[in-house]
Amino acid sequence: MQYSFELITGPMGCGKTEELLRRIRRCVIAKKKIKVISPEIDTRAHGDYIESRNGLWYDAIKVAHAIQIMHIVKPEDEVIAIDELQFFDSNIVKVITELMKQGKRIIGTGLELDFKSEPFGSMPELMCIATHVDKLHAICMKCGCEHATRTQRLIDGKPADKSSPLVMIGGDETYEARCIQCYELPNAKQDEEVSKKFKLLHFEAR
Ligand SMILES: [Zn+2]
Known part of the structure; x- marks a missing residue:
């Protein structure tokens, strides 16, 4: 199966989650088996969903540690969408690499720079292993x-x-x-x- 890791990045308010939701919607129309995941630390969404600033949302599984993603993803899942990648621990790089080896299409979003304008979490490594990177501007x-x-x-x-x-x-x-x-x-x-x-x-x- 053709694997890919599409990474959508940019500052706060550039429409990353909105773009992720657009791609998720297309996967739903195409009847793909999809899992949507977000880190538990994200305080913006309080329930088990991801939400864009313009009010769009989709159910998501909240995880505290990157490694848990390996237990959530089942062999039949084709698309794995992950929001707010900058908040995951460094195991996220290994986890996404493994999912690519399994032939999954991974679509992720993340802030590449923190408020100090320094690379955020594992985003530099993720940008290196991504097969496609979209940098959105706000x-x-x-x-x-x-x-x-x-x-x-x-x-x-x-x-x-x-x-x-x-x-x-x-x-x-x-x-x-x-x-x-x-x-x-x-x-x-x-x-x-x-x-x-x-x-x-x-x-x-x-
Ligand atoms: Zn300005």
Whole structure:
């Protein structure tokens, strides 16, 4: 059987899940045997389903560890859709490789960069083993351009500091897509060190 691993990536709000749901719908029309999986950490959807920002949804099996996917997928399953790949542990790379060996079509979504603009989880490896990668862009929420590639974290409406935790659960933070020119990452710790050094230099010079 022809295997493939289609990876849909891009910043928050670029329509990854919407695109995944579009492909799932086509598989349903084609009467393919499909399993839809999402990580348990995803706080956006509280029930056993995946949901796009425009309100589309589909039933999904929630899993806590990547390895559990191997028990969920049955030999007769043809298509495996996995949402929010960045939240899985590093075994996800082995799991997807194994599913490809079994001839499955895997369709996945994931944020390639975290709020600090650093590669998110196993996304770099997943982008390497994917047979197809689609990088979607969002609309920048600051300047309105169509090339937003970054996910801006805001706490109380202000850009979050570099030292804030990678995954915040139940916090007051919000996210928005931004282009590289509008993206901001304050670094209070570094600023403090620089100003300390500057003060020291200033003191020594006197
Ligand atoms: Zn912008």
